Every structure is written in structure tokens, then in C-alpha cells.
Amino acid sequence: MKIIRFLSLISAASAFSSFTGSSLPRVPRSSSCLDMKYTVVLVRHGESTWNEENRFTGWYNCPLNDKGKGEALQGAQLLKEEGFKFDLAYTSTLQRAIKTLWIVLEEMGLMYIPIVNTWRLNERHYGALQGLNKQETVDKHGKDQVLVWRRSYDIPPPPLDESSEHYPGNDPTYADVPKADLPLTESLKLTEDRFMVAWENEIGPKIKEGKKVIIAAHGNTLRALVKHLDGISSDEITGLNIPTGVPLVYELDDDLKPIPHPDGIAPLTGRYLGDLEEVKQRIGAVASQTK
């Protein structure tokens, strides 16, 4: 009886795999057989219309401009050339990141993969400064104060009033987010705290399930992620610039710790795709803009 059942299991398994066209049996590998290695790719969105206007953007939902769309396309082509494939994508609720992701997926022929939009990947919220012109703000509050708000790890800009159009509670996009979670302002630290909830509870576990993940997001949420992955200090992270549109590839071990890549540009251990000299210049160039 047992033999018959065993044989029927074998034939069922091979029939199953022939239906799905796969030549390998669908048997999960135990982690004792192999060192599991996971890959996650990060892409920061390109230039937006408000970058051009030199305004504090935060959660304001402005689109990419043509240059930003071009940057996304270039990033996509690099991923395509290296033969990357993804099963799952994460992005924010802001269109400049979503559009970046859409451009990448279209170029790579992966438009059909599931996309998860989460406010936890949104850019840092700029509080009462959101929408203001950067120069005007310096004129009003002084250069040093503005620099503190922009570059401090844990000092947030002045908070919004709940009546403001920039308060997420007034935006139907966030209708299902508990009010207590919606920011009136954010520092990099607060951004990191709310992003890490998504990493720990959703994105990390999916990666561990073997999903090949791409994350299209913003300067400060990607800072939060690489700070966590590479153990970067609070002081160093505020000065770190992640160039827009350049795919940043991390290979992670079974515990989701990075396996350092020889081409990693310190303090990051992941590698950027494309011309590394150009990337290094861009990292340096952004630093001098005192963004």
C-alpha cells in the first residue's frame, strides 16, 4: 500500500512539474544545504518638478520631470543589461517614486509583478517647511537654522498645523492609516523608525521567502535602509548621498546581513551599477549642493 502511495506521489510530482514547465522538483531547500543568498535592489527616484523649483518637497506629490524620467530609464537599462529579474516591488505612495518604478518595470519587461505601495517608504515629511522655497526659508530663518533642519539626524523641522493642506490627515491617500501614525513633521530618525516597521514586518520576510525585491523610493528612506544594512552612524548618514536613478544592489545572507561587494563605495557595502567613476563623482557632487 505504502509503495503504491509513494509511487503515485512521485508521478504526481513529476506531472505537476511538467504542467508548470519546470524541470526541477518544487522542493524547498533546507538552509543547511546551501548558504542562502538574497538580492535586493534599491533605486532612488530622479529629478522632480519641485527639485527644479528648489522647494522642500517631503510628502508633496509632485511628478518627475523629463530629466527624472530619463534617469529612471537609464537605471532600468543597467538592470536589464545585467540580467536582473524581480518578483516583487515596493514603492511609496508618491508618484515620483511610483513612476520611477513603472519606467523600470516596463523597460525590463516585468510590468506584471506585484507592486506594494506603502506610506512607510515615503520621503521624510518636511513639516511646516513643506512647499516653501529653500532660499526664501533661508532668508526667513537664517542659513544655520535651515541647515540644522535639513541635515540634523533627529531635529525635525517645525510641525504643521492639522488644518494645513500638507497634513496627510487631509489627504485621502492616507485615509486608512491610523491618525497616530501620520506625521506633522519628521526628522531622519523618525523617518527611519517608521520605515523600519515595513522592513522588519513585510519587506525583510518577503526577501527571506526568496522573493527578488526591488525598492523604488526616496533619498531619506533609502538612507534609513542602508544605515540599517551597513550599520552606518547617525552622524555619517546625514551627509550620505545616494545618487538618483542609479540601481544599488545588495546581496544579503540568511540573516539579511549584507555580503560586502568589492565594488562597494564606502560606507556602503552594496554596489552601484554603471560607471563607478561617474557614480563617485555624482555622490560627491550632490554633497556640495548642501541638499
Add this chain to the structure above:
Amino acid sequence: MFAVSRSSLLASRAAFTRSFAAVQTADKHTLVLVRHGESTWNLENKFTGWYDCPLSEKGKEEVVEAGQLILKEGIKADIAHTSMLKRAIRTLWAVLEESDRMWIPISNAWELNERHYGALQGLDKQETVDKYGKDQVLQWRRSYDIPPPIVDTTSEHHPASDERYAASTFPEEFTESLATTLDRVVPYYNDKIVPELKEGKTVLIAAHGNSLRALVKHLDGIDESTIAELNIPTGTPLVYELDEDLKVIPQAGAISPLQGRYLGDQDAIRARIEGVKNQTK
């Protein structure tokens, strides 16, 4: 946790009282259907089915207009469904971008794919007529339940050859008629979309000629011979309002046999419906 993920949506329902606006809209259930715009293979006059060709330039323009009509109408989609084929996905993305709803959750389902054309997939329509005869081809194209010849697993057109379908199993010999298309569209609608409508979500579906035929046949109770001839114009939003029991509320301005109404220039739409009929698509 996740503002727009379905699981958190359902979880948070228990924890938070619905706002007044949500209670109001709970009685009204809105479903918007959009057939994808012209594809490159439409231009080449080939049987497309599950082949994953893109929208043509004209198709891309059509779908931008569709989004603008939806925006103008004040319809705010909460959740979207589309197929695994880029011509429909691209249609959905254009509609979401134009109507400023890019952040809503999207489900990609093979169950919403176009009807699979079996062994005819990839073939030129005229060449197929030359080979099999006009009547046979017409039967395969317009019959409700007679499918074209099968493809088997050695064919590039069999779903087993495409990793995007790896999570599902398909018969080794595969083809579809409108009847079998309905057999996979309607259960998907009942299992996935009906619960969302019941929650008061406005649902947007971007799909294909035959998967939408299957859906409207179900919604409007259209008979088999009528549905096989029904033409749904591309890139034209089709709006259904459903009552509490999710029965269709016939819309003013609906063009029979449909009870939903198209958005846009009604005369132009009628002309298109008539015009496509004559192409013996």
C-alpha cells in the same frame, strides 16, 4: 500599517469607526471597466491572445483620454485589477496617472487576460483564412464555445513557457473560447472583486475585449449569441453602478444590451461600436 494594502485594510476595519463619508458611499458600488487601447499586433493584423505585445502610439493616446474622462467624471478608484499583459497594464497605469490615483493597490491576474488563441496565436489573420477557409476562421473567432486548435507545452505560446504563469497550472493542451474565458473571469470577479465592492471600494478593471465581454455578459445577463457579436470600444471607460446586492442599476444613456454607461462623446462611441462590427474582428 500599510496605508493601501488589502490585508491592513481588512484588519483596520475592526479597529476604526468608519467615517461618515465611508458610510455614505458604502451603499453605492461603482465598477469601471476599460478595454486596452490599440496594440502593435492590432496594426499587424495578427491573432494576439496571450502574446504580450505593447500598445501602439495611438493606443497610448487613447488610454490617456480614458483617464482624463474618469477624472472629469469625479470617479475615484480605490483599487484596481488588470491582466498579466502589458497592453492592459499600461492602459491601467495611464488611467491611474491621469486620474491622480497612482498609489492605489493593483492586482495582476491571468484570469483577466485576453482569450488565448491556441494554435492561431501569432498567426496572421489573412494567412489563417487562406489556410483554413473564411468560414472556419469566422467560427473560431465568433463562436461562443468552439475554441481554436490547441497549443501544447512545446509551443512558446503555451503558458508553461512563461514564468509569469508559474504559480498556476494549465492543461498540457491549451486553447480558449469565449465560454472558457468566462469560466475563469467570473469566478475571479466573484472571489476577488465582489468583496471589495461590498466594502464600498470603487473598483477599476483594465482588461481585454473578451475578458470584458465575459464580465458584462455576467453583469447584464446577455445571451451567448449576442455577446459573441458585442463590441466594447477600446480606451472608453464603461461605468457600472451596483446596488447593495451587487445587481446592476441600469444607467441613463446606457447602450443596449449593456446597462453600464460609457464616458465620453456618446455619438462617437455609438459610431465606433457600429464601425467595429463591420470589420468582422
